Amino acid sequence: MKQVAFMFPGQGSQTVGMGRELYEASPKIQKLFDDADQILQKNLTKIMFEGPKEELTETENAQPALLLTSIALHTMLLDMEVQPVMTVGHSLGEYSALVAAGAISLEEALPLVAKRGKLMEQAFPKGQGTMAAVLGLDSETIQAGLSEINEEVVDLANLNCPGQIVISGSVKGIEMAKEILKAKGAKRVLPLNVSGPFHSRLMKSANEAFSEYLNKVTINDAAIPIYANVSASPVRENAEIKELLIKQLYSPVRFEESIRNMMEKEVDAFVEVGNGKVLSGLVKKVNRNTTTFAVQDTASLNDFISWFKGD
Template identity: 60%
Template sequence: MKRLAFVFPGQGSQEVGMGKAMYDAYPSVKQLFDDADEALGYSLTTLMFEGPAEELTKTENAQPALLLNSVAIQEVLKQEGISPQMTAGHSLGEYSALVASGALEPLEAVKLVHLRGKLMEEAYPTGKGTMAAVLGLSQEEIASVIEGYDNELAVDLANINCPGQIVISGTKAGVEQASEKLSEAGAKRVLPLNVSGPFHSRLMKPASEDFANHLSDVNVKQADVPVYANVTAEPVEEAALIEKLLVEQLYSPVRFQEILEAFVEKDVDAIVEVGHGKVLSGLVRKVKRRMKTFNVQDPESVDAFTKWIKEES
């Protein structure tokens, strides 16, 4: 039996057309997409397949679209008898990981992240917050530059993705000012991200309070396999702790590098990116160059992955 870690992509991986090949190839995927449209009260499927891209990119649409796509693929793998020994997701992707681990029901999760996206959009005035990727500096070097920024120019560590790639988040003015200082401190590049808000920063605390109220109405269950939480980079299975960490996740840094390092230490045979794009597979290679990775996002990649499983088992 192969030891597998499933990882699920987050916001930014969305693209018009994603999921269409799986929808056409697998009746179970079509059923799940159709059920999600009914649960949401609008055709997310049409938006995913036809766009427009500007509408799909809106946080309240991108989040349920990415989750639905990832969960549908994971369900196909499950039908093939393939399940992970551990899971994780990048930011939004943590919800897909929780579905894969049995802690959340798929349709409940779709509705929950749609709401989460709305709350995140509304938490801070549009255009006043932003994020930037910092390349070539360590976490400690970046932290020393941004420490002391007050709430007026709030800047926080948001995503610790892999060695030399860390994202900061906060007020637009603060991130712009910090970007200049980080370049002066030796960053190879500081790249503004095309996002609508200061996600994973202290500025998301108002959204987390509203989200906590809604989350209390959701049936979060004990996970069947460990989910490595963004907030702690530690495995979690208990329902109450899962809920607590999902609330904290909104304003805390995503410790994805540490999660990948933990998977490597667990001697998994492969880390499998389940969902659209190859962003996370790229991060895996930055952490452990020779780690076996797969990206499963269409019927061809499902077939290639299942063939490897059967050959190696």
């Protein structure tokens, strides 16, 4: 039997219409979505299927929407007898990875990520924090550039793949960083369409309230290893999972390092489970010879199953 790693996308991968085809194809998935609306006490399904885009993009809607879509696809994969040997998620996607690994139930994960989204939105004044993707520089060079900025906060946020690193901080700080990093040879510094300075020190104010909420959630030991964003290492023990989730709010996402560590385990393919193809593209930039799949609808699901079962 082939061995596969599942990857789960994070915020930014949401699109209006996400999950609709899955909902219409399966009564089991329909129930999953209907139950999610009950749990969250809002019509998230309608926001996902019809928008408007601005409402879906709000962090407290985007996060549960992405989690729900990923777990709907994961459920369909399990029904087709596909079990991953390890999981990883990008930022928010770590919660999908935890549900897939049996560490948190979907019923508890949905309100947890909605709460996380709300706290992240409130952690820093709206419009005063942002993020930007830096293309063409390594993390050491970027860090050296950021250390020249004293009066504003700017941190490494997402270490995605060779030549693509995201920085996060105050709007003024990002503007200053842009000039410094271009002078150091960055090909481009692209502003991201996000509502706050996620994975930076500016998120620390969300910590206390999030920790309090997280303490009410049942976290189990994971059935399979989850490669944590904060450490880029496999974790299974529930106390460590909880500790890393709190740190994840204000620490960099070490995605490239996680993927390199997972590649050492010699899996047959990396499968992105959820909306979009962002993570599959990042994996190819880490090692272009890696087999990847992006399972996001019934057509891509069937393509993957055909490969997995050797048809």
